Amino acid sequence: xxxxxxxxxxxxxxxxxxxxxxxxxxxxxxxxxxxxxxxxxxxxxxxxxxxxxxxxxxxxxxxxxxxxxxxxxxxxxxxxxxxxxxxxxxxxxxxxxxxxxxxxxxxxxxxx
Amino acid sequence: xxxxxxxxxxxxxxxxxxxxxxxxxxxxxxxxxxxxxxxxxxxxxxxxxxxxxxxxxxxxxxxxxxxxxxxxxxxxxxxxxxxxxxxxxxxxxxxxxxxxxxxxxxxxxxxxxxxx
Numbered sequence: 001x002x003x004x005x006x007x008x009x010x011x012x013x014x015x016x017x018x019x020x021x022x023x024x025x026x027x028x029x030x031x032x033x034x035x036x037x038x039x040x041x042x043x044x045x046x047x048x049x050x051x052x053x054x055x056x057x058x059x060x061x062x063x064x065x066x067x068x069x070x071x072x073x074x075x076x077x078x079x080x081x082x083x084x085x086x087x088x089x090x091x092x093x094x095x096x097x098x099x100x101x102x103x104x105x106x107x108x109x110x111x112x
Numbered sequence: 113x114x115x116x117x118x119x120x121x122x123x124x125x126x127x128x129x130x131x132x133x134x135x136x137x138x139x140x141x142x143x144x145x146x147x148x149x150x151x152x153x154x155x156x157x158x159x160x161x162x163x164x165x166x167x168x169x170x171x172x173x174x175x176x177x178x179x180x181x182x183x184x185x186x187x188x189x190x191x192x193x194x195x196x197x198x199x200x201x202x203x204x205x206x207x208x209x210x211x212x213x214x215x216x217x218x219x220x221x222x223x224x225x226x227x228x
Binding site: 004006032036041042043044045046049051090092094095096097098099100101102103104105 | 115116143145147152153154155156157160162167168203205211212213214216217219220221222
């Protein structure tokens, strides 16, 4: 069975600081990995996704994520956080069987 | 419209009432998902459609939950005899291809259901 773990329920960073949100997955085959962001009152929006190939993927809004098979991780990073990045971030894993699983999310607070 | 729409945005039901939640996916999208998001949790998969075919309903929590997409576009999630534990945000998402589990999903704003 697939599963996704986001160990950090809540993270606070200062504006301009770097950010890393952790995600660990459990899946027997090559996973299809996603990061979505949910802002207050907004729907979920895709930040980036990984299927195969280059393990460092670039997304929107300056985000990137690195797939590490040996660690079963797909951590999200951003070099310099902006106040508008405050939101809930969800890691997710999908498969060709059309099953899709989200983690429990990490809430990001940005301090001015 | 350009995006996924859901209606109503908010629904308050008395325990025992039936409710119907509507999802209008992006035109032409083959795949459609329903998720349930409890407060402070991530979305949990309920069911998946490929066109009009419901290929996976393993996430539906009980036989009180029923979903349909009769013409392969609009979908309705129906909850019969609502219970307090059904209170949640119900999200709908669509994707262009028939492999929704691997494709980008576009989410609607959700319907917040409160059961009193």
